[in-house]
Amino acid sequence: MTKEDTTRVQRFLNRLQNHPVLAVFIILCIIIISLSTFTDSIDKLASFAKRYYPKKSPKQQKQHKITEIKLINGEQKESPVVINKSVETVARGLHSESEQGNTDLENLYKVAEKIYGVTPRNKQYLKIIDVALNKHDLEFAFTVAKNIYGTNPRNEAFKKIIIIALKMKKYNFATVVADEVYGANAKNEMYTLIITEKSKSTEIENSEFNKKGAF
Known part of the structure; x- marks a missing residue:
């Protein structure tokens, strides 16, 4: 910084000292701009996180896991199991002896789409x-x-x-x-x-x- 620049800065600071209202206004503007930039950054990060890493509650995760085991592993014949209260689809256990043909498969796929996208x-x-x-x-x-x-x-x-x-x-x-x-x-x-x-x-x-x- 040159001597001339230093002088200009000093003059500006002197003016602020003589005009406290102006000084407060400038400080408020700086704070508002900083907060706005910070908020935008947080929103973008949150949007990115929701898009690529959808978060589920531990209760939902546990419930889904148990249902998936019932649906996929083994040839079980349990009663219909509701996977999630927010999902209005009921999926039955998959088994080779099912008289409904591929209905269970189609239901399972629809449920998976609703839960996982x-x-x-x-x-x-x-x-x-x-x-x-x-x-x-x-x-x-x-x-x-x-x-x-x-x-x-x-x-x-x-x-x-x-x-x-x-x-x-x-x-x-x-x-x-x-x-x-x-x-x-x-x-x-x-x-x-x-x-x-x-x-x-x-x-x-x-x-x-x-x-x-x-x-």
């Missing part, structure tokens, strides 16, 4: 996809995967769906999934797998046909 990191969606694949409901598994993960080629759920589809000899469905997720990239390993499995199946069918023809 579209959160790809949540492992409950992977469990739902696994249960759907165990029930051989490829379309439902693929729908859930797309809704939660988009068409992210790095996600393992899509590989699982393709592999199960191939085991079920649903080659066209496996190709549709691969096209949507991997963009018809012939170099992708999943396309190689589809072609290989389809060729094996064709060879087996031809072999069986030839055996029947021989007799």
